[in-house]
Amino acid sequence: MALGNVEDIVPVSVIGLKAVLPRFGDAQLTLEDQAGSTLGLLFPLGEGIALTDVSGDDFHRCPNCDLPVESLASPYCSETCKAQAAFVRQLRGALATGSILSPEKQTAFGERLWWLLGGGLPMREARIPESAKRQVIKRSGGACEFCREPMTAVENFGSGCNRPLHLRAVCVDCSRTKAYGDLEFSQSAPVVAMLRDLSQRINTVVPMRPCDDPDHWDWRSFVAQRRSRRFELE
Template identity: 25%
Template sequence: MTIKRRERDYLDDLDNPLLEHGRRLALILLTYVRDLEAVSAYVNDESLDFDREIAEFVDTLKCVNCSKEINIEGSVIYCSEYCQQIAGTIRYVRRGRINQRESEIEFQVGLGDRLNHLPNGGYPARDRLLSKELRETIFKRDNYTCRICGKKAAQQIDHIKGSSNDPTNLQAACSDCNREKAFLNRRLITPEEREAIEKLYFNMAMRIATPFPLLACDDHERWQKTEPKIRGARKKTIKEALNP
């Protein structure tokens, strides 16, 4: 008698105790997504009225991700970088699933990088934004070599501690060392934080698993063309309000 072996599933990697932390985060979220696929069709069995939702966002100054009022001194699309990164991650996974990339290690690593920063409020991209000139200065100073391992060619600039852009707080780094450092700097989370993360993953997974996008900003196909329209309309509204 021949026993047919079950085809190996990429989610089986979660059983590996040596699995890299970023990929583990990715596979946990993808597990949530798979578990919710069966019920998501009942939650979202018809296409979002995309044009109607866009019209509503054009006429208001609310975050397209969470619907909170936005601060006009910051982004005119999202209330925070946190919301921007959640929406971007959801589109990233929806696109990856359409292209059947869930089992690719490169895709899982990319997803893990995104998820790693969310529990702390998202990656502080605005605070850590570096000019092209400053980046080149740091690369030249460090001889285009990773200062963490001292071996590989540097492709990124690492903030040694915090988000200060002072040159003394910056160093050239290879992508592997920079990613590893980000994961090593994590701390043990409290039970309350774990509960919040599980809730976040559940909510993200529901928006990923549904056949059609639940929000306009979840639509990986149309959002790239739509966002500039909302941005332009809102900037016009703000300008008119400030200069009646």
């Protein structure tokens, strides 16, 4: 992690962050502020979040979720785990330096959190150019590209890129994007479970997993360890 002047560094806790965030569920806010407000879903220490033992240091497992992995191309079992770990690690870094107090950072991290939780990319989708939308609608013939029911929206698919290749026409049932502030979604059991897991990893003073550590995580050395310890198993 690159650090600026030592005087610039004012660590912020999750509780301190929550105190300055835009209010979650306020549809009057700009989409940027609404995205930033999703960070307010994180739990501070104490609210069912306790410190537990360090894990994720078995080189034959995904450092993010502990599933067995033998890949020598990536430490992680999936792109999702890679993205989750990057979110935790980079948010830990932004809290440690206080850079998370910038509204732009809050927007960027909040957008990523909502996407990780499964709510899609509402801010990105609000900016899909009309020309790209028209191309997708033409391609789909007005039907959902997953189930062929009549389409109701154009959404990002996979990456957050707004070119037609990465967009899909969707119907109400196949749509995965949730508006920022959607309470039913944000309070659903799987979302709350993921929030608890992420919150725990973000709150701990000592990183719970090696991939959570903005100062010392080195995925190449993790994979190198996996390679060199392969033979111990055989």
